Amino acid sequence: MDHISDHVVRTLWYIDLCAKQGKPLPFEAIDPFARRVPPRDVRRDGFMKGLGWMFEDSGQVLRKPDPVADYLLGVGWIKQDDQGVRLTPHGRAVLAASGARAAQIEAEDPEVTDVALDPQDPLVYVQLTRRLQKAGSGLLVDAYFKAESITWLIESTNLRRVLVSSRHRSSEQDRQRIAVALATVPNGSDLEVRHTNDAALHDRCVVSASGEVQLLGSSVNGVGKHLTAVISPSDDIATVYRKKYEGLWTSAQVVVPQPVTT
Missing domain, CATH: 3.30.870.10 (Endonuclease Chain A)
Incomplete structure (x- = not known):
């Protein structure tokens, strides 16, 4: 999705993953995750191959990224409660449209x-x-x-x-x-x-x-x-x-x- 920054989509995916595992991400932990891109592996296969597009940069903190947490909350893509944050229906729709979820499913269950x-x-x-x-x-x-x-x-x-x-x-x-x-x-x-x-x-x-x-x-x-x-x-x-x-x-x-x- 060219009109949505990769680090925003990656953060939506991570919030959704944590919530589905019963460990909702605290609101204050969103931006530290969004600002740092995971290091690339030498070989991209299996699950990581399917999500390789999300990890284009190697390693370091993104330069001057726009804030993510307040933006996601402001546009209604996440909601916050006492346990942490979760995607709203609109957030899930954006994540699905981004192809991140499809890439995850296809990587885990190809062909x-x-x-x-x-x-x-x-x-x-x-x-x-x-x-x-x-x-x-x-x-x-x-x-x-x-x-x-x-x-x-x-x-x-x-x-x-x-x-x-x-x-x-x-x-x-x-x-x-x-x-x-x-x-x-x-x-x-x-x-x-x-x-x-x-x-x-x-x-x-x-x-x-x-x-x-x-x-x-x-x-x-x-x-x-x-x-x-x-x-x-x-x-x-x-x-x-x-x-x-x-x-x-x-x-x-x-x-x-x-x-x-x-």
Whole structure:
């Protein structure tokens, strides 16, 4: 992103990384990090190769860089609380558009289109998150999506639409819980959930913001319980799924956030 300085993007990436690891960066630690560019390695491969563009200069403190912390706070790309700083939805959007997150995912998971999610794998949710991150701000189609997955979906992916079914017996109770979660979890308003009783909603899939489709072998709440897979179908099949579920989304009803009242 030529219109945003590399050290600003690098700092957004670092803030996001620390927050996702449960160690939010203190506000006062932002500028010391932003002013110093990490030294280059002799070989850039693996993860660092994918992010090599972020570390063009070798070693030293940047000369007269503009302040980063106050700028990020002022434009609303970060927010501060008692624990530290985190990216706002706008900050995550800028980071995603910069290509830093895509480079990280591609470096960690190059050339992989299909993956098996083994419940015995301790990193099974990491695998799932990587796949969903590739979809950007796309659509998750999951008939049995649960409220318990909302926080993870918002914090770990950029998916901002979820289509669920209202045909099964527990769907009304599930929708009520989702409505409360949307009104109470941090950044819950960033997510839109719709429901449909159309029998055409059957398969689980993700439709990316750019139109690619990934088929999910199970509901996201079933990952870690059963062996399943994430598969990228051929273009002609993907087109069928995309048209089908975008159509169902258009005609579906919105799950309205419901604050808890006493």
